[in-house]
Amino acid sequence: MTLYIPLLVYCQIKDFVELCDLEISGLGKISKYRDGFLVEKVKLLEQEVSGANTKMDAAGLGKLYHEIIQEEGNLAGWKLWWHSHADMSTFWSGKDIETIDDFDNETPNNNWWLSVVFNHRMDWKARLDVYHPSHITINLDYLKVEQIYSQEIREDCRLQIAQKVREIKVSYKKEDPIELPLDTPLTKEFFKKILPELRKKSLSYNPPLDVL
Secondary structure (H helix, E strand, O other): OEEEEEHHHHHHHHHHHHHOOOOOEEEEEEEEEOOEEEEEEEEEOOOEEOOOOEEOOHHHHHHHHHHHHHHHOOOOOOOEEEEEOOOOOOOOOHHHHHHHHHOOOOOOOOOEEEEEEEOOOOOEEEEEEEOOOOOEEEEOOEEEEEOOOOHHHHHHHHHHHHHHOOOOOOOOOOOOOOOOOOOOOOOHHHHHHHHHHHHHOOOOOOOOHHHO
């Protein structure tokens, strides 16, 4: 089973992990994708952290759930817990397992969570926990960072263009054409006559030197 992460989302996780010297955690929105799961977006939790653990309390989780509902209307797909072990190796600590067990909503419907741990070297470990009808854990074998097209980013670009870019209407004065017979000879007299007309119409033309 594979965990797929779009490059932009992976860079965001990497920044969260690297910019915090201690452990840090958050949630992510995921969906079924190919032979595993796709991480669509991630958010940071309000939390208390140390070098050995990150405390994800009910208040911080409630605030983040409220933020997501305000933005999206529901919590559909927000079933990823990601966190870091800072400079330590990636493994499932006793505190990690307690947190994973707490995601069991004790119902038969849609009762599963995905968890992933990183460190500052971006080593990783991921697992899928299915809580019903009995608790089983499946380790994910692969993590792939991919250039996956983002419709949400495209729509955001479209919105910003509509809000911030204005087209300037440019009009040009139509000039009457200069009509010449097809058999007009290109003599000195011709250029002496035509050059003033070209200059009046803001046009330029450099005649051959031998006719000046």
